[in-house]
Amino acid sequence: GCATSATVKEEADDKEEEGEEEGTMEEDPALYGLLSEARAEVKEVLDLLEEKKAGDVKVLHSSEYETLTALCRTMVVVTATSTRHMRVLSENLVEHYKLKGLLLERVDDDGKVIATPPTVEGAGSEYWLCVDLGDIIVQIFSQKGREYYRLEQHWEDKEAAQEEGMTYEDFCVSKGRDMCSVPEDLIDAPKPPKNKEGFGM
Numbered sequence: 001g002c003a004t005s006a007t008v009k010e011e012a013d014d015k016e017e018e019g020e021e022e023g024t025m026e027e028d029p030a031l032y033g034l035l036s037e038a039r040a041e042v043k044e045v046l047d048l049l050e051e052k053k054a055g056d057v058k059v060l061h062s063s064e065y066e067t068l069t070a071l072c073r074t075m076v077v078v079t080a081t082s083t084r085h086m087r088v089l090s091e092n093l094v095e096h097y098k099l100k101g102l103l104l105e106r107v108d109d110d111g112k113v114i115a116t117p118p119t120v121e122g123a124g125s126e127y128w129l130c131v132d133l134g135d136i137i138v139q140i141f142s143q144k145g146r147e148y149y150r151l152e153q154h155w156e157d158k159e160a161a162q163e164e165g166m167t168y169e170d171f172c173v174s175k176g177r178d179m180c181s182v183p184e185d186l187i188d189a190p191k192p193p194k195n196k197e198g199f200g201m
Contacts, residue, residue: 032072032135035115036103040133042074048096049138052089054078058152067158073135075155079146083126086140090120090129097133104134 042059049057056079062069080086098117106116121130127145131138139151161171172178 033105033132034102034134035105036101038097038101038103040097040102040136042076042136045076045093045133045136045138048093049076049078049089052092053085054080054089054140056146060152060155065155065159067162068155072132072137075137075139077139077141077146077151079141079143081143083142086126086129086142087120089140090131090138093131093133093138094118094120102133104132 046057046059056077058077060068060075060077062073068075078089080089094117102118103115104118106114108114118131118133121132122128125145127142128149129140131140141149141151157171157175158168161168164171166174
């Protein structure tokens with residue numbers, strides 16, 4: 001986890017520099033609901049996660065995963081050691097960006113568009129939490145949740161399916177594997193099934 005974080009940060013910096021050169025970083029911030037001048041940067045997010053000992057850090061960039069573009073520019077996936085650690089990681093990010101003044105467009109219960117600071121999604125889950133920072137989304141999993149939902153595999157499969165001109169479902173069937181849960185499904189996802197030892201499969 002932490003031993004590889006320097007390498008992950010260097011790769012993230014390289015991707016951001018490449019993106020700037022190719023013009024992909026010039027996307028309209030409003031595309032991802034950003035309303036404020038304040039923005040999250042990948043290196044800063046990785047530093048905040050490293051500070052709180054996030055493990056198994058993986059950075060997915062829309063420059064490599066075109067299918068990710070509709071959701072965010074960059075997705076950071078990490079593993080926490082416990083549900084308490086999941087909360088610590090997510091709350092640290094939320095508090096940092098609240099203080100920084102980051103505001104996102106949201107629709108309230110009455111259907112009105114409002115500006116809000118980042119919040120934690122999936123708060124009742126012991127397997128997954130999500131912090132939406134606009135063009136960067138941070139997915140925080142327990143070890144069991146990470147193994148069960150296989151989020152990186154989901155995006156790799158979606159990308160491969162698109163390249164082969166197949167639907168995601170057809171691609172998974174052709175590879176003989178179950179479809180991974182998509183991020184939107186994770187909020188209300190059932191708990192992973194338990195095996196005979198009582199652990200998520």
